Amino acid sequence: MAYLSSGGLPEEKVTARMIRHKALNYQIQDGVLYRRSFLAPHLRCVDAEDANYLIREVHEGICGLHAGPRMVVAKLMNAGYYWSGMHLEAEQEIKKCDSCQRHAGPRMVVAKLMILYR
Structure with missing residues (x-):
């Protein structure tokens, strides 16, 4: 969530790459984290x-x-x-x-x- 909101990544390259890759499936709307879904609307993360x-x-x-x-x-x-x-x-x-x-x-x-x- 920190990466999506501010763009900050850890200094470790492997961890940063993993976060960047996983962040493609998520998005933030009005301060709430949602997971993108192919067949349904975005799913709210709880x-x-x-x-x-x-x-x-x-x-x-x-x-x-x-x-x-x-x-x-x-x-x-x-x-x-x-x-x-x-x-x-x-x-x-x-x-x-x-x-x-x-x-x-x-x-x-x-x-x-x-x-x-x-």
Whole structure:
């Protein structure tokens, strides 16, 4: 975001090249960072706190379906949100859902136990 707003790059050439390359996929509008998308409008980049809230709202909110991580991420991207690692975070948050664990098959219950006891 610092590179897009002010043009500043680190002095290390490899890091600067990587930032310059990744910055092509992003843009700043009115102080908000957006990721460019080919098939949809620009996706708003959110921080970890907002991401956690969005996952929980789509998964178990008023219209929540208690769907799997793939569907939750697809719904969030269709709603116009993005953050790096969204698939992994959605999977971890869904494995914590008590209702899903009560009605899930044995494979999902074991996955939850592995996360809780790490």
